[in-house]
Amino acid sequence: MARSSLQPSPASQPVTPMEQPPAAALKVRIAGLAKRYQSAAGPVDAIAGLDLDVREGEFLTVVGPSGCGKSTLLRILAGLETATGGAVEVLDRRRRLPAAVVFQGVSLFPWLRVEDNVAYPLWVAGSGRRRRKEAARAALERVGLGRFARAYPNQLSEGMRQRVAIARALVADADVLLMDEPFSALDEPTRLLLQEDLQAILGKSGQTVIFVTHSIDEAVLLGDRVAVITARPARVRALYDVPFPRPRRYTEVRHDRHFNDLTVEVWEALREEVAGGIRAAPAES
Ligand SMILES: Nc1ncnc2c1ncn2[C@@H]1O[C@H](COP(=O)(O)OP(=O)(O)OP(=O)(O)O)[C@@H](O)[C@H]1O
Ligand SMILES: [Mg+2]
Numbered sequence: 439m440a441r442s443s444l445q446p447s448p449a450s451q452p453v454t455p456m457e458q459p460p461a462a463a464l465k466v467r468i469a470g471l472a473k474r475y476q477s478a479a480g481p482v483d484a485i486a487g488l489d490l491d492v493r494e495g496e497f498l499t500v501v502g503p504s505g506c507g508k509s510t511l512l513r514i515l516a517g518l519e520t521a522t523g524g525a526v527e528v529l530d531r532r533r534r535l536p537a538a539v540v541f542q543g544v545s546l547f548p549w550l551r552v553e554d555n556v557a558y559p560l561w562v563a564g565s566g567r568r569r570r571k572e573a574a575r576a577a578l579e580r581v582g583l584g585r586f587a588r589a590y591p592n593q594l595s596e597g598m599r600q601r602v603a604i605a606r607a608l609v610a611d612a613d614v615l616l617m618d619e620p621f622s623a624l625d626e627p628t629r630l631l632l633q634e635d636l637q638a639i640l641g642k643s644g645q646t647v648i649f650v651t652h653s654i655d656e657a658v659l660l661g662d663r664v665a666v667i668t669a670r671p672a673r674v675r676a677l678y679d680v681p682f683p684r685p686r687r688y689t690e691v692r693h694d695r696h697f698n699d700l701t702v703e704v705w706e707a708l709r710e711e712v713a714g715g716i717r718a719a720p721a722e723s
Contacts, residue, residue, distance in 0.1 A: 463529070463530060465494040465495075465528065467529060468511075471488040471521055471524035486672070486673065496663065498661060499651060501664065502711065506667050508618070515528075517536070528613050528614055534610070534612070536613055537614040537615075540615065546591040548590065548591050552583065552587055552591065552594070553587040554574070559611075560574075586598065600621065614647070616647075618650045633660060634685065636660070637684055638685060655701060658701045662679070663678060666708050669714050678704055680700060682696075
């Protein structure tokens with residue numbers, strides 16, 4: 439059956455902003471974060487003085503100019519990179535890992551079956567074969583790929599592979615899901631479907647999410663809040679509340695005036711950072 443999300447939606451009503459929910463507990467605290475890389479051309483300050491609090495169960499989207507330090511921020515949160523200043527903390531730990539990452543593009547092992555890719559974090563953690571298989575199968579069901587457990591990644595479409603990467607992050611059982619442009623390589627219809635699927639999956643897991651994207655529409659569609667990051671070095675320039683209930687459908691919100699006003703506001707803040715960053719960039723010699 440065709441997915442209704444891709445059909446025109448003449449009956450859709452303007453979405454009304456919801457009432458302010460009770461303040462949730464703090465989940466991630468980032469204070470005075472700094473990262474200086476050493477490169478052949480000298481030191482590179484990727485992040486300098488970045489402060490950000492993320493609430494339990496919040497879906498925070500992050501936009502910023504290319505090269506401003508967004509992936510660096512996620513890598514530090516994931517423990518894949520060390521900060522050179524400040525602190526990051528995942529509070530009130532309830533799950534096995536503090537954070538799990540979904541990277542952009544190819545991130546699956548091509549020689550492993552889909553279920554073994556998904557089970558990989560459990561294999562690293564030393565879980566037994568049976569537990570790995572059960573958890574991988576359950577996660578694949580959640581992303582709608584139960585039938586493809588025995589397939590290899592090259593037998594799937596790019597959208598399906600990205601779903602597998604999400605299943606793998608779910609299996610890792612982390613307090614915070616870090617997503618670095620997970621849908622940017624996908625065609626638009628697939629991206630719109632995965633945006634809906636992700637909201638449905640997270641509605642059940644209740645995990646806190648930090649989601650980096652270059653798409654302003656995607657940031658406003660998915661986020662409870664949108665953080666606009668400055669040109670390098672990264673700091674938080676502005677935070678926008680998106681006061682609409684989740685899950686949201688693109689077909690429902692795209693005609694809503696409040697929603698569109700917010701999209702324009704985010705773009706205006708981002709535009710200044712992108713333009714400033716481009717003007718400040720050294721000329722090619
Ligand atoms: N290992 C490294 N050594 C030196 N410089 C680095 C290293 N990794 C990243 N950088 C620099 O740090 C800055 C931030 O990089 P980062 O990848 O975090 O940006 P980004 O915001 O994710 O960019 P994009 O939107 O293009 O993905 C860039 O100027 C980049 O060149
Ligand atoms: Mg990046």
